[in-house]
Amino acid sequence: MQYPLYDLHIHTNLSACSTDPGQTLETIVAFAAANHIPVVGVTNHVWDREIPGSSSWYAPQDFAHIQRIREQIPRDLHGVRLLIGAETEYAGGRIALTRAHRDALDYVLVPHSHIHMRGLVLPEACVTDRQVAQYLLDSFVSLVEKDFATAVAHPFCPVGRTPENVKAILDCITDDEFARCFSAARAHNAAIEINGSCMAGEWSTPALVAGYERLFSIARDCGVTFTLGSDAHAPKELEYIHLAAQLATRLAIPDDRFLRL
Ligand SMILES: [Zn+2]
Numbered sequence: 001m002q003y004p005l006y007d008l009h010i011h012t013n014l015s016a017c018s019t020d021p022g023q024t025l026e027t028i029v030a031f032a033a034a035n036h037i038p039v040v041g042v043t044n045h046v047w048d049r050e051i052p053g054s055s056s057w058y059a060p061q062d063f064a065h066i067q068r069i070r071e072q073i074p075r076d077l078h079g080v081r082l083l084i085g086a087e088t089e090y091a092g093g094r095i096a097l098t099r100a101h102r103d104a105l106d107y108v109l110v111p112h113s114h115i116h117m118r119g120l121v122l123p124e125a126c127v128t129d130r131q132v133a134q135y136l137l138d139s140f141v142s143l144v145e146k147d148f149a150t151a152v153a154h155p156f157c158p159v160g161r162t163p164e165n166v167k168a169i170l171d172c173i174t175d176d177e178f179a180r181c182f183s184a185a186r187a188h189n190a191a192i193e194i195n196g197s198c199m200a201g202e203w204s205t206p207a208l209v210a211g212y213e214r215l216f217s218i219a220r221d222c223g224v225t226f227t228l229g230s231d232a233h234a235p236k237e238l239e240y241i242h243l244a245a246q247l248a249t250r251l252a253i254p255d256d257r258f259l260r261l
């Protein structure tokens with residue numbers, strides 16, 4: 001792809017799920033500079049104190065917590081532009097960040113597919129693959145209709161499942177159902193993310209990657225705007241941005257369809 005690579009989904013060790021002490025802004029900008037990535041965005045997990053319904057995992061990761069990143073910005077950014085964003089949550093029809101706090105950030109990613117958080121995100125009654133697929137369809141549309149997310153993080157990439165099960169869930173969704181979702185994203189100016197971690201390691205099976213190619217090609221044809229993200233939680237995972245870029249190249253997504261922040 002010609003488009004200068006932006007990695008807009010990176011965690012630092014401020015996120016509870018990033019346990020590598022080396023996952024710092026210093027590491028991230030050094031990697032970006034060495035890999036000709038002119039813009040990186042840090043998106044630690046956040047659940048605002050002002051929004052009720054937090055879990056014990058989210059509670060310590062409030063807005064003040066993720067704002068500590070601003071004290072960690074290295075003096076030398078190696079020429080890389082650093083954006084400060086966040087990955088919040090969408091659960092029970094509610095986004096876990098206030099609009100005021102969203103507006104204090106450069107941008108915000110909102111996922112609809114953290115379905116490993118049973119009871120918090122995925123309703124207990126959703127059991128079968130088709131029920132999970134229907135949850136993903138409904139939550140995607142209702143999320144973009146809130147006109148809040150800069151981009152939907154890892155759309156239709158349900159977390160906590162096996163690659164075979166993710167493929168089975170995607171197979172429950174028709175082209176028309178995907179098209180309805182992505183038309184809504186376009187109408188509401190929500191970009192959608194191509195997430196490298198969703199296609200890394202055990203997730204790189206040809207069948208699953210073909211499933212993602214189907215949904216992202218429908219998104220392309222619906223005219224949505226895209227972002228790319230490694231979703232790195234550790235230094236070696238910063239490489240995953242290239243998996244996202246390779247998929248975008250295979251789908252011939254035009255350069256002007258990537259979000260510039
Ligand atoms: Zn996520």
Ligand SMILES: [Zn+2]
Binds near residue numbers: 009011087231
């Ligand atoms: Zn993430």
